[in-house]
Amino acid sequence: MPVGRSGGGAATTRGLALDTIRAARTISRVELAAGLGLTSPAITRIVRDLLVEGLVRETGRGPSTGGKPRTLLQINPTSRYGVGVHLERNTCVIVVADLAGQPVCRAVLPGAAHVPPERMLPRLADEIHALLAETGVNKTAVVGLGLVTYGPQDWRSGVLLTPQPNPQWLDYPVAERMAELVRLPVLLDNDANAAAIGEYWLGTVDLTSTYGCIYLGTGIGGGVVVAGEVYRGSSANAVEIGHISIDVDGAPCTCGNTGCLERSAGPEAVVRQAWKTSNLARRLGLDPKGRDQQGGDFLVDFSKITTAAGSGDPIAKSLVERSARYLGGAAVTLTNLFDLDFIVLAGPGFGSAASIYQSIIQTEVDRRWFSRRAHPVGVVPSANGSDAAAIGGAVLILQRELVRP
Template sequence: MARSPVWASRPKTRGVVLDVIRAARSISRVELAMATGLTGATISEVVRELLGDGLVVEAGRGAPTGGKPRTMVQLNPPARYGVGVQLERNACVIVVVDLAGRPVARTSFHGVESMPPEQALPLVASRVDALLTSAGVDREKVLGVGLVTYGPQDRTAGVQLTPQPTEDWYDYPVAPRLAESLGLPVLLDNDAAAAAIGEYWMGAVDPDSTYGCFYMATGIGGGVVVSGEVYRGSSSNSAEIGHISIDVNGEECPCGNVGCLENYAGPSAVVRQALTMPDLARRLALDPAADDFLTEFSRIAAAANAGDPEARELVERSARYLGHAAVTVSVLFDLDTIVLAGQSFAVAGSLYQAVIQQELDRRLFARKAHPVRVVPSVNGSDAAAIGGAVLVLQSELILGHGRAEDGPRPVPAGAVDQT
């Protein structure tokens, strides 16, 4: 491997070294040089800087290798923090994570979805402030906020391009307004992409792999990560598997497509199907007027897990549709792994995992070349919020404030377009 000169781009070099330390948990300077291809002198200088900034600490001696034991270095988790804010259709989840991606504080609440953004975002900001205070986190160590929502989005402008939960949110500059309220940088991103990168940061996947994340809360989303970076496409609205057409003669979706996966396999679709089954709807006390599909879906999933045949039939049908999508995405991107994340998978993940795995094992084009594993998210129902916080850490510390090819830098506090 070619070695980089000592005058290599410092932010990029620091990011590479820090990411290797993060992935390794504990590593020596000699091992860092081998892993990065950088010279020993460059590694020594970068590690000295990282120690001086408090981002890493020395962690004792490594195992003897025949010579002097090597001094190990590792991340210093309380050195920096990121905040993740997930705006769902039915709730808001806020988490604070340390430099290692571990949650140190969490809160969730309802009501935001019924408010216009002018009211909702100041409320979110107040909850973030309260959470940081109660957790005793020094705001000087907070790198920013990752605001994650469903798509489509204009990440560069920090704007949602969907009229959900209401028309007031369409084309609204959510990231700049929240940055203004908080006095912290805010990065807008897709919830599924955030959940996907959270798996990478937590060390749950091979850092050199290409893997997908299926995210299911009230809707269905997807993300693909290649060697630690989210595949963005031309507008960062890629891998939206919920809007893959599975029926060319299907009903028109609000997105403009027809026969979209989400309208057959999403939680709201499962609930609608259950309501057409009188005995099941009565047994589970499903409310036809309810708009909280997560709660209604959870009842169906619990019944399916308990062996109710009608509930299990509905969940397995949804899972087969998702298995169809998994085969499609795996063929397009030649995936190694598919991670199942989000609140709905948290309550019914074992059934979905088994059925999706069966579909991949049976139908995948590349199945004789390599298997594709289906695994649950290590971050559970909070995967998107945790991933949002991790995206801020990655953008600021690893990617050097968001290189042009990697997407926008978090919107600075006060940088609000007044037009």
């Protein structure tokens, strides 16, 4: 009985019940009914169905409140699985996550920089089938696959609206073709959205929270989650924080905008600055030649710089701090526009410099957020580490198939 017109998939009552049980870890039927504002017979009926389907199980008893002790419910993590695939230029991470959002296995393939979809997608399908066989996950328990990558995308048709990682991917029916290959429901989504919802699903986030995610990979992405649902806007191409202008007179970006955050604060920008600092480039063994041939991924050199910064190298540190201040300014924009409870930092880019980024972004938000009299805004690292996007892909399909159809 969905009520709502957002088009982003309103939760069903049954879905909300499952989501509430998942988030609570253990909960009684009485608490569940109270939390959802439903009658006792309605909850009894919904829970019975969830038990029959094996999604939920009974587990011991809670403390008595006078009458007989209450049977507690919890989700059955191994009853369903989602596959998450994070496709990037130079790497492709595959995870299988259980119903609790915990990864049970993982594989890494070379990315799609120079591979057309006709070759890449069968490779992915083979790897997924091998991974499921290896780990003994029964395919009938797999609800589907969430394939996550950059935007813009046509979310409804599962097609990329950008000639990345190479022109053969533009307008190719990625989701449809992948669904034929793996014989599972497939959704295509944005990697930063995925990282954001993965955090929610882990159960560390309050069900009513509004929070943002800044994803630092090859580029800079963003996602916002409102009460357990990814904010989508008109066409699910929202929160492209890497392409907001932070400098009205800045350089043109390939996206069409000027002075984009990514051009000043992203891995490529930091690496290019480091290359110019010959002393640093030599000391860290950076490679001003050759990177572009490996698909334009600057994460290898960027990781050397963030590691050096984390170890206290003053020149590397000053480059990372500059990037962090720009990201801090963008985090203020994100907060001033979305009024967030907190911001999650996710993605491999933060790597060894995560604490530098976290500290500077927190300082900027504390100092500059418009409504700081209303409430504080925390800046926290992702609980899902550098696989946050792939895990989130698995979570997105679990959510779509079980909570928000």
